[in-house]
Amino acid sequence: METSEKVSLTESISNNIEMIKVQLGHSSDLLERELVLPHFNKKVHLIYLDGINDTSKMEEYILSPIARISLKEDQSIPSIIDYLRLQVIQSININTETSRDKVVNMLLDGNTAIFVEQEAVCLLADTVKWPERSAPEPKAQRTQTGPNIAFNESITYNLSLIRKTIKNPSLRVEKVTNPNIQTSISMVFIEGIADKEILDEVRKKLDEINIPVVLDVNYLTESFMDNTNSSFPLALSTDRPDVVCGEVLGGKIAIVVDGTQFVMVVPSVFIQFFQSPDDYYTLNRSTQTRRLGRLFFFLLAVLLPGLYIAFTLYHPGLIPSSLLIGLISQREIVPFPTIVEVFIFFWLIIIITEGSLRLPAGVVLTVTIFASITLGQQAVEAQLVQPATLVVLAASYVCSSVVPVYSLALAYKRLTFRFIFLATILGLYGVLVGLIVLLLHMCSLRSFGVPYLSPIAPFHPQDQKDAIFRLPIEHIVNNDKSLSKEETMRKK
Numbered sequence: 001m002e003t004s005e006k007v008s009l010t011e012s013i014s015n016n017i018e019m020i021k022v023q024l025g026h027s028s029d030l031l032e033r034e035l036v037l038p039h040f041n042k043k044v045h046l047i048y049l050d051g052i053n054d055t056s057k058m059e060e061y062i063l064s065p066i067a068r069i070s071l072k073e074d075q076s077i078p079s080i081i082d083y084l085r086l087q088v089i090q091s092i093n094i095n096t097e098t099s100r101d102k103v104v105n106m107l108l109d110g111n112t113a114i115f116v117e118q119e120a121v122c123l124l125a126d127t128v129k130w131p132e133r134s135a136p137e138p139k140a141q142r143t144q145t146g147p148n149i150a151f152n153e154s155i156t157y158n159l160s161l162i163r164k165t166i167k168n169p170s171l172r173v174e175k176v177t178n179p180n181i182q183t184s185i186s187m188v189f190i191e192g193i194a195d196k197e198i199l200d201e202v203r204k205k206l207d208e209i210n211i212p213v214v215l216d217v218n219y220l221t222e223s224f225m226d227n228t229n230s231s232f233p234l235a236l237s238t239d240r241p242d243v244v245c246g247e248v249l250g251g252k253i254a255i256v257v258d259g260t261q262f263v264m265v266v267p268s269v270f271i272q273f274f275q276s277p278d279d280y281y282t283l284n285r286s287t288q289t290r291r292l293g294r295l296f297f298f299l300l301a302v303l304l305p306g307l308y309i310a311f312t313l314y315h316p317g318l319i320p321s322s323l324l325i326g327l328i329s330q331r332e333i334v335p336f337p338t339i340v341e342v343f344i345f346f347w348l349i350i351i352i353t354e355g356s357l358r359l360p361a362g363v364v365l366t367v368t369i370f371a372s373i374t375l376g377q378q379a380v381e382a383q384l385v386q387p388a389t390l391v392v393l394a395a396s397y398v399c400s401s402v403v404p405v406y407s408l409a410l411a412y413k414r415l416t417f418r419f420i421f422l423a424t425i426l427g428l429y430g431v432l433v434g435l436i437v438l439l440l441h442m443c444s445l446r447s448f449g450v451p452y453l454s455p456i457a458p459f460h461p462q463d464q465k466d467a468i469f470r471l472p473i474e475h476i477v478n479n480d481k482s483l484s485k486e487e488t489m490r491k492k
Helices: 012-025 053-069 080-088 102-106 155-165 196-208 217-224 241-250 271-272 290-313 320-334 336-359 361-381 387-400 407-425 429-445 473-477
Strands: 030-037 042-049 094-097 111-116 121-127 171-175 184-190 234-239 253-259 261-268
Touching: 012 030, 012 042, 012 102, 012 111, 030 053, 030 336, 042 053, 042 102, 053 080, 080 094, 080 111, 094 102, 102 111, 102 121, 102 184, 102 196, 102 320, 155 171, 155 241, 155 253, 155 261, 155 407, 171 361, 171 387, 184 196, 184 241, 217 253, 217 261, 234 241, 234 253, 241 253, 241 261, 271 290, 271 407, 290 336, 290 361, 290 407, 290 429, 320 387, 336 361, 336 387, 336 407, 407 429
Parallel strands: none
Antiparallel strands: 030 042, 042 111, 094 121, 111 121, 171 184, 184 253, 234 261, 253 261
């Protein structure tokens, strides 16, 4: 049985157009324009998809040049198709095609198909004009200083922003050619700086993906990572061009997906999620310790509810007497055990957060204030919860907000619940065991062969200038950083 990929065009315009209309289900946005070639007395049909084609380009590049065709009496044209392609149609990108399926794919990419009577070849002119919005502001990594421009949903626009910043002849933009993926995807890297072994591994994983339409870079992230059970993100997603350019200049690989304003950067390490563009856009004459503070408060956010349960239930003797008396007096008037209070109100905080993300912008502030302040105050007055429990949970949630990258903030919820569970069963010993297991788990993680805790474990002194601490800019830009792979990546 002949596959659809082998169906070729015929010399009949009506047959060709009918085949395309049938394959596209007689879609109402598939439009047709008929005209006659001067001096040839042959019909020409233009078909295109309305909404993704620029009609002004069609008028300027195709219709007007065809209408102005003028031949001398003794001039002979051996091939009308070649004459139109080389001398008449003025589109920058114009191709010839004989396969029906490839013509359909080019139509879906925004090209205009040009059929000539008695020719089994189709001309495809680039007249694409995808709907896109103007340059938005970053929403995932907002900063007080620095560039205030973000990617949008157009891959062409996003690549141009990277090109605008990195004017390096070694910058490479490599289009993914996986036939299973209909979405346009491109890899961006600097040849000679990006690790060739990591590049080959990224290409291999992209070729193995079997997802017809990639709506967001998270589709690729889940397909890339072998250890999908980990709570930690193994790839960085950002909507900031300055962040992507900085990572590419450092030897990373950016993956740009059409239709989403987020760009994925691989490989990624743990400390990278505590780095903010603000770190580089504020004056620093010595050693900056803001990342150490973010790391400490993230750890505090994860452990605080578990430590609260462990000390109040299993180790009250370790609590100062004055504080213990206050906690005991609060405990006597509350009907629920401490562990039930923590679970209920921690879930309540998560519900409020999720709800605020989906509410209309005009009522978010009102709802969050009512839910967090009023509801909490009424719960205390109704003696349903201890004030100390609300203080601990609120402090934990506020501390988690210092993480600059949202994907790591999501890991906070899973980790906090696990430490609450361990503290409920084993007390402080459970928290310590959980910390050891967590550290071992993070040491075992790899992002395309790069240890997740790099450059701290394994420790590389030359890479500490821009890790937990940030030294002045002149020390960072003149530092030769390398992606430390402990061993050659496994060949599958």
